[in-house]
Amino acid sequence: MVASRPAGTPMSKIERALTLTPGGSSKSKEEKIFVTVRVRPLSKKELVGKDQAAWECADRQTIIYKGPPQDRAAPTSYTFDKVFGPSCQTDLVYKDGAKDVAMSALTGINATIFAYGQTSSGKTYTMRGVTESAVCDIYRHMENTPEREFVIKISAMEIYNEIVKDLLQPDSGSLRLLDDPEKGLIVEKLDEQIAKDREHLRHLIGICEEQRQVGETALNDTSSRSHQIIRLTVESRLREVSGCVKSFVANLNFVDLAGSERAAQTHAVGARLKEGSHINRSLLTLTKVIRKLSSEKRSGHIPYRDSKLTRILQLSLGGNARTAIICTMSPALTHVEQSRNTLFFATCAKEVTNTAKVNMFISDKQLVKHLQTEVSRLEAELRSADRVSSYEILIMEKDRKITQMEIEMEELKKERDNACSQLEELRKKMVDNQCGILLTRLKRPESVSHFLGHYSQVKLSR
Ligand SMILES: Nc1ncnc2c1ncn2[C@@H]1O[C@H](COP(=O)(O)OP(=O)(O)O)[C@@H](O)[C@H]1O
Ligand SMILES: [Mg+2]
Numbered sequence: 001m002v003a004s005r006p007a008g009t010p011m012s013k014i015e016r017a018l019t020l021t022p023g024g025s026s027k028s029k030e031e032k033i034f035v036t037v038r039v040r041p042l043s044k045k046e047l048v049g050k051d052q053a054a055w056e057c058a059d060r061q062t063i064i065y066k067g068p069p070q071d072r073a074a075p076t077s078y079t080f081d082k083v084f085g086p087s088c089q090t091d092l093v094y095k096d097g098a099k100d101v102a103m104s105a106l107t108g109i110n111a112t113i114f115a116y117g118q119t120s121s122g123k124t125y126t127m128r129g130v131t132e133s134a135v136c137d138i139y140r141h142m143e144n145t146p147e148r149e150f151v152i153k154i155s156a157m158e159i160y161n162e163i164v165k166d167l168l169q170p171d172s173g174s175l176r177l178l179d180d181p182e183k184g185l186i187v188e189k190l191d192e193q194i195a196k197d198r199e200h201l202r203h204l205i206g207i208c209e210e211q212r213q214v215g216e217t218a219l220n221d222t223s224s225r226s227h228q229i230i231r232l233t234v235e236s237r238l239r240e241v242s243g244c245v246k247s248f249v250a251n252l253n254f255v256d257l258a259g260s261e262r263a264a265q266t267h268a269v270g271a272r273l274k275e276g277s278h279i280n281r282s283l284l285t286l287t288k289v290i291r292k293l294s295s296e297k298r299s300g301h302i303p304y305r306d307s308k309l310t311r312i313l314q315l316s317l318g319g320n321a322r323t324a325i326i327c328t329m330s331p332a333l334t335h336v337e338q339s340r341n342t343l344f345f346a347t348c349a350k351e352v353t354n355t356a357k358v359n360m361f362i363s364d365k366q367l368v369k370h371l372q373t374e375v376s377r378l379e380a381e382l383r384s385a386d387r388v389s390s391y392e393i394l395i396m397e398k399d400r401k402i403t404q405m406e407i408e409m410e411e412l413k414k415e416r417d418n419a420c421s422q423l424e425e426l427r428k429k430m431v432d433n434q435c436g437i438l439l440t441r442l443k444r445p446e447s448v449s450h451f452l453g454h455y456s457q458v459k460l461s462r
Pocket of ligand 2: 123124125224256
């Protein structure tokens with residue numbers, strides 16, 4: 001089951017505009033759908049039929065009608081974000097017309113690339129190349145961003161006669177669309193697979209391509225009446241070390257639309273409108289939605305719910321997504337009416353404004369894991385803090401004892417010095433006393449010999 005999550009336009013603009021708010025959501029940015037036109041070379045059939053090229057790319061943004069004079073009211077010059085001439089390679093169409101939008105999915109912004117044009121104008125040819133290049137760039141980005149962990153999921157569906165089929169599970173039958181109040185639109189039971197790596201993703205895209213080709217051969221021109229959507233869901237988050245639990249999630253849709261001549265037919269009046277089998281409700285509703293969204297007063301009701309395609313891609317049409325539309329056309333004069341219809345559609349589409357924002361989410365599992373890690377970290381911090389403080393107390397106690405002992409030593413030294421000086425004084429006094437006695441006795445001659453004997457004894461005892 002795949003939820004149609006909120007999705008996004010050119011990278012340079014987005015990088016400037018999308019600032020994350022503390023709550024995790026981001027400011028949304030208004031931006032017009034990026035519209036380009038690709039003119040393919042004249043086909044073999046057209047060349048054999050001596051058809052002429054009626055269109056010329058005057059510069060990188062202008063396409064001019066060069067055929068014989070026709071309807072005077074019809075414009076002869078059209079301007080778009082980019083135009084690509086017949087010699088232009090798909091690589092350049094991708095780089096200048098889709099890459100910027102597609103890569104926003106890596107930063108959490110929904111993105112959709114449409115190919116619109118009449119049958120055989122080059123939609124599938126262009127989308128195949130664009131998808132391939134986008135897959136290469138996605139994996140290159142993942143390799144160059146080791147600090148983030150990415151998960152790429154793929155789902156694919158085909159809408160034919162308002163029946164949605166799973167291109168990855170062809171036997172699953174018709175799929176229902178459900179409105180989920182939280183997740184938005186859900187394609188019930190749509191298979192979604194995780195791409196293990198680039199090769200696995202290419203393989204899964206290959207399965208979708210095969211499925212489409214089977215449809216083409218089995219049901220005559222099914223492919224020109226069916227819409228194919230390959231949806232990549234890109235989830236990414238910063239790796240564990242950062243402790244960040246917010247993840248980006250965005251859908252990247254590659255849409256190969258049904259041949260636009262079907263839409264032109266449905267504009268026909270009277271009997272042709274009743275040809276139920278030819279009416280492609282999804283394509284008709286898409287053109288209606290684009291026209292309503294592009295009109296100046298877009299406040300009125302937008303008929304998204306009138307078709308499966310517009311319900312599934314509602315976010316990409318005036319909603320939370322960046323959208324690029326590549327309109328493909330044949331240069332042949334014989335197709336000029338169809339090409340004008342395509343250019344009219346493209347002119348309306350470039351007036352449609354989307355409001356893309358970065359989609360962030362916090363999964364319960366990630367949050368629980370993050371909180372557990374945080375608790376363990378704080379516990380460890382607390383334990384080591386205890387250990388540190390007990391060491392500190394011990395050291396302080398020792399320091400205090402050392403200081404006390406130094407003071408005591410100082411006092412003892414002073415006491416010792418006092419005792420020494422007292423002793424010296426006592427000795428002096430004793431000597432002085434003995435000298436006094438001696439002088440008194442010397443005044444009496446009979447005592448001299450006795451004194452001398454005594455004096456020599458005192459000297460010897462010292
Ligand atoms: N830009 C191009 N350069 C060369 N060949 C192209 C180009 N675009 C389309 N073709 C060829 O024209 C034919 C019809 O293209 P396709 O993509 O199947 O048209 P669509 O999907 O619009 O019906 C295919 O054979 C395809 O290889
Ligand atoms: Mg095709």
